[in-house]
Amino acid sequence: MHLIDTHTHLYLSSFKNDIDKVIARAVDNGVTKMFLPNIDSGTINSMNKIADDYTEYCFPMIGLHPTSVNGDFEKELRIIESEVSSGKYIAVGETGIDLYHDKTYLKEQLKAFERQIRFALEFNLPVIIHARDSFNELFETLKKYKNSGLKGVFHAFTGTVSQADYIINELNFMLGIGGIVTFKNSGLDRVVKEIDLSHIVLETDSPFLAPVPRRGKRNESSYLVFIAEKISQIMNINQDEVAEITTNNAYSIFGK
Numbered sequence: 001m002h003l004i005d006t007h008t009h010l011y012l013s014s015f016k017n018d019i020d021k022v023i024a025r026a027v028d029n030g031v032t033k034m035f036l037p038n039i040d041s042g043t044i045n046s047m048n049k050i051a052d053d054y055t056e057y058c059f060p061m062i063g064l065h066p067t068s069v070n071g072d073f074e075k076e077l078r079i080i081e082s083e084v085s086s087g088k089y090i091a092v093g094e095t096g097i098d099l100y101h102d103k104t105y106l107k108e109q110l111k112a113f114e115r116q117i118r119f120a121l122e123f124n125l126p127v128i129i130h131a132r133d134s135f136n137e138l139f140e141t142l143k144k145y146k147n148s149g150l151k152g153v154f155h156a157f158t159g160t161v162s163q164a165d166y167i168i169n170e171l172n173f174m175l176g177i178g179g180i181v182t183f184k185n186s187g188l189d190r191v192v193k194e195i196d197l198s199h200i201v202l203e204t205d206s207p208f209l210a211p212v213p214r215r216g217k218r219n220e221s222s223y224l225v226f227i228a229e230k231i232s233q234i235m236n237i238n239q240d241e242v243a244e245i246t247t248n249n250a251y252s253i254f255g256k
């Protein structure tokens with residue numbers, strides 16, 4: 001069984017003492033590829049260090065996270081732009097809109113998001129979207145690019161069935177499903193049940209959002225197996241099938 005963790009922040013300080021073991025546990029559990037989303041200019045070096053130390057397993061992305069967008073975002077975007085043109089990144093991300101934490105920089109977030117969409121198109125990369133209280137704003141921007149060939153993932157998807165349908169059918173994006181699907185009362189299991197597995201990729205979002213039975217602990221990529229197991233229960237198929245389909249989905253978005 002081979003699984004891909006399409007969203008894992010293994011370069012953050014919570015892993016600095018045992019990253020070797022964290023990666024070994026992931027690989028032992030069949031999680032043989034881990035995709036690293038960037039946050040802002042302050043995380044590029046530590047992320048690339050992990051990608052360089054574990055070239056077989058870890059692959060970096062480049063982007064500016066919406067909660068890192070402020071008055072200085074133009075400067076940040078220039079750094080992202082020069083990085084993306086280096087050709088060593090597998091995706092633009094994470095980007096998107098976050099109106100849950102702070103609405104102060106909505107205008108700037110929208111500008112930064114759209115500029116990163118253009119980077120993705122220019123370099124033919126998928127775009128990884130962080131959505132928090134912002135589906136309307138995201139859809140408004142993304143529908144302008146409907147026929148542009150833009151593709152990507154709505155990471156940590158927690159929306160409704162109709163939002164999922166719009167993302168899949170109108171925008172041609174996939175849904176990133178993580179630990180929230182294992183949470184009692186999240187309701188995400190009922191939404192996921194309505195979605196064809198051909199539109200889903202798996203992710204942990206480590207070190208955040210650890211799935212049951214590790215809920216509340218530091219999350220790590222090996223816990224992706226709990227998410228695959230939950231999806232296999234929801235869809236009533238075996239776990240190997242979940243692994244095979246979601247791994248192929250990830251390759252179809254990110255390339256081999």
Ligand SMILES: [Zn+2]
Pocket residue numbers: 007009037094205
């Ligand atoms: Zn993330």
